[in-house]
Amino acid sequence: MSSSILVITEHNQHRFSKSTFRLLSMAREMSGKTKHSVSAFVPGRISSKALKKLTAYGADRIVLVENGKLDSFSLDIYTHVVSSIVLKENAGIVFLNNSTSHQELSAALAARLRAGCAINCTDVQKLKKGFLVSKYMYGVKAKTKFKLSNKILIAAMHTLEFKSIPSKGAGRIVKQIIPVPDSQVNILERNIDKSHSPLSRAKVVISGGRGIGGPDFSILEQLAKELNGAVGASRSAVDAGWRPASHQIGQTGTIVSPDLYIACGISGANQHLAGIAGSKIVAAVNKDADAPIFSKSDYGIQGDLFEIVPCLIKELKAFKSRQNH
Amino acid sequence: MPAPPVRQVSTVEMNADSIEKAFGSALSSKKDQWIINPHDEIALEEALQIRETHGGTVTALSFGKPVTEAAVRRALAMGADSGVLIMDELAGNYRDFMLVAHIYRLYLETVGVDLILTGSKSVDGQSFLVGPALAELLSIPCISMVVNQEINGKMIRCRKSTESGEIIMETPLPALLTTAGGLNTPRYVTIPGIKRADKKPIDVLNLSEIASNETISDRLMPEIVSFRRQRNKRSLKMAVGKSSEEKVRHLLDMLHEKSGIL
Numbered sequence: 339m340s341s342s343i344l345v346i347t348e349h350n351q352h353r354f355s356k357s358t359f360r361l362l363s364m365a366r367e368m369s370g371k372t373k374h375s376v377s378a379f380v381p382g383r384i385s386s387k388a389l390k391k392l393t394a395y396g397a398d399r400i401v402l403v404e405n406g407k408l409d410s411f412s413l414d415i416y417t418h419v420v421s422s423i424v425l426k427e428n429a430g431i432v433f434l435n436n437s438t439s440h441q442e443l444s445a446a447l448a449a450r451l452r453a454g455c456a457i458n459c460t461d462v463q464k465l466k467k468g469f470l471v472s473k474y475m476y477g478v479k480a481k482t483k484f485k486l487s488n489k490i491l492i493a494a495m496h497t498l499e500f501k502s503i504p505s506k507g508a509g510r511i512v513k514q515i516i517p518v519p520d521s522q523v524n525i526l527e528r529n530i531d532k533s534h535s536p537l538s539r540a541k542v543v544i545s546g547g548r549g550i551g552g553p554d555f556s557i558l559e560q561l562a563k564e565l566n567g568a569v570g571a572s573r574s575a576v577d578a579g580w581r582p583a584s585h586q587i588g589q590t591g592t593i594v595s596p597d598l599y600i601a602c603g604i605s606g607a608n609q610h611l612a613g614i615a616g617s618k619i620v621a622a623v624n625k626d627a628d629a630p631i632f633s634k635s636d637y638g639i640q641g642d643l644f645e646i647v648p649c650l651i652k653e654l655k656a657f658k659s660r661q662n663h
Numbered sequence: 664m665p666a667p668p669v670r671q672v673s674t675v676e677m678n679a680d681s682i683e684k685a686f687g688s689a690l691s692s693k694k695d696q697w698i699i700n701p702h703d704e705i706a707l708e709e710a711l712q713i714r715e716t717h718g719g720t721v722t723a724l725s726f727g728k729p730v731t732e733a734a735v736r737r738a739l740a741m742g743a744d745s746g747v748l749i750m751d752e753l754a755g756n757y758r759d760f761m762l763v764a765h766i767y768r769l770y771l772e773t774v775g776v777d778l779i780l781t782g783s784k785s786v787d788g789q790s791f792l793v794g795p796a797l798a799e800l801l802s803i804p805c806i807s808m809v810v811n812q813e814i815n816g817k818m819i820r821c822r823k824s825t826e827s828g829e830i831i832m833e834t835p836l837p838a839l840l841t842t843a844g845g846l847n848t849p850r851y852v853t854i855p856g857i858k859r860a861d862k863k864p865i866d867v868l869n870l871s872e873i874a875s876n877e878t879i880s881d882r883l884m885p886e887i888v889s890f891r892r893q894r895n896k897r898s899l900k901m902a903v904g905k906s907s908e909e910k911v912r913h914l915l916d917m918l919h920e921k922s923g924i925l
């Protein structure tokens with residue numbers, strides 16, 4: 339049996355993540371060239387409606403382990419179960435999303451399976467022997483290509499650039515029963531921040547720095563709402579305690595690559611720029627015409643953000659209603 | 664007895680240039696400026712704080728080349744009790760992540776620790792791999808992206824950040840944590856700290872002392888085939904106008920027409 343491509347899906351029991359569909363579409367496209375079959379692994383329990391949707395995305399086999407212990411992510415038991423699925427499906431390539439949980443899962447799987455592994459990948463090619471992987475280093479300041487010659491490759495993919503394309507042929511559903519141990523890690527509490535769409539995946543990011551002057555980021559939140567975006571922060575804003583650490587953008591925070599990044603009251607330190615260089619368009623609002631952020635921006639507005647941002651919200655609303663007419 | 668690994672990275676700007684010329688061998692370049700990976704300073708700071716509340720000793724562990732001794736020395740100046748530097752030619756060329764995990768496993772199995780702290784990523788190679796891979800190899804639990812921790816006897820309770828919020832979890836020691844930016848603010852190195860560091864021991868080991876050639880070889884490492892610096896060139900257009908309204912309208916026009924956004 340020739341080896342297969344395995345996609346690890348992400349879902350919340352009712353719905354698969356967008357990245358899951360993108361990953362599957364990419365795997366399907368790759369399999370057209372390499373003649374591998376594609377398997378999708380669904381950990382935990384899932385609604386039949388969601389499953390039905392998944393079957394239309396080109397997996398030859400959809401492998402389920404319907405165990406409640408897998409309903410939410412736990413690194414140790416996921417490593418245990420997924421590594422056994424990798425072997426059962428004879429997978430040569432395993433694709434995961436680039437979320438924090440899938441990143442750590444990739445690392446643990448690679449250690450257990452002695453596989454090659456890369457995180458933050460933008461592209462994977464199968465070579466005659468081994469794999470060619472493209473990924474970023476230094477934030478997004480450098481793009482590198484690596485050759486890995488392990489038998490199995492585990493790759494956590496940056497899916498933002500991929501399309502999700504339904505395909506013909508419905509996948510066959512295969513139920514596997516694998517004993518699932520208890521996790522050594524006990525989850526005590528889960529605080530889901532519904533207002534906060536994940537920064538690393540956002541198409542529009544509005545971020546605020548020391549110029550915001552305090553914990554009230556409401557004007558940025560309103561602007562983000564208008565643009566369907568997420569709100570981030572500079573390290574200064576995080577260090578001041580105005581925003582949680584998970585909102586920090588930059589070298590020591592999250593790396594973002596949105597279509598539009600708007601920096602408000604951020605000076606543009608190198609460590610901040612390291613996290614935003616992959617943005618398609620950067621716009622900056624700063625009262626200081628000489629702020630370094632401007633030299634790394636496509637568009638700039640010099641002015642007081644407390645005047646510019648509300649005005650931007652107002653004009654955006656007007657702009658949108660003009661577009662609708 | 665926490666053991667935070669210390670990875671030495673060179674300052675971002677300079678190194679991207681030099682690696683472009685000779686990809687793969689960053690640790691050999693002399694003119695680069697070297698710093699401790701900022702995420703590892705956070706890991707080390709947390710270890711020092713844990714020692715301050717719970718006692719124990721902090722060992723800074725690093726895999727590198729002779730230049731890496733400076734990073735370990737700096738960790739001692741920050742307050743670590745002792746340092747271990749494992750040296751080999753294979754270190755430090757952006758492709759050593761799985762190798763690092765395997766080497767640490769071999770070393771740590773011989774000494775035994777209660778808690779391992781690593782950075783969540785290195786700011787140069789940023790493989791994100793070493794922490795969780797090491798925990799897996801040692802068969803101990805791993806909690807990544809920790810923003811807060813509390814030790815109670817043999818248990819550690821952590822708050823970790825995820826894309827969609829925060830999770831509080833608990834696990835028995837020994838365990839491995841990877842630190843998120845924002846967990847703490849690393850302390851400055853002081854002159855007395857540097858003086859004290861001179862008297863502290865650094866154990867320098869050759870890789871061959873802890874691993875045989877069969878277990879550790881460059882087969883564990885990927886090969887870099889290209890390294891391209893992203894130019895990030897942008898040509899600034901300032902929005903103009905007499906009032907904020909005019910400027911904002913100009914900006915929206917530019918975003919709409921020139922870049923097709925909106």
Ligand SMILES: Cc1cc2nc3c(=O)[nH]c(=O)nc-3n(C[C@H](O)[C@H](O)[C@H](O)COP(=O)(O)OP(=O)(O)OC[C@H]3O[C@@H](n4cnc5c(N)ncnc54)[C@H](O)[C@@H]3O)c2cc1C
Binds near residue numbers: 603
């Ligand atoms: C090892 C290390 C890692 C780091 N990692 C990161 C990181 O990941 N992310 C990060 O962001 N930083 C990071 N930093 C910090 C970085 O060097 C800067 O200190 C930080 O980015 C500055 O934040 P800021 O731009 O918000 O603040 P400042 O530099 O203080 O800039 C504030 C800006 O706001 C403008 N302003 C003030 N008031 C107004 C107003 N009313 N209207 C409009 N503009 C206004 C000012 O003109 C100024 O340009 C790191 C530093 C180190 C040493």
Ligand SMILES: Nc1ncnc2c1ncn2[C@@H]1O[C@H](COP(=O)(O)O)[C@@H](O)[C@H]1O
Binds near residue numbers: 706792
């Ligand atoms: N050569 C090294 N020496 C010491 N620690 C390292 C080394 N490489 C990686 N690490 C540790 O592993 C973490 C993650 O690094 P990486 O997987 O390279 O992104 C770092 O923050 C360090 O704590």
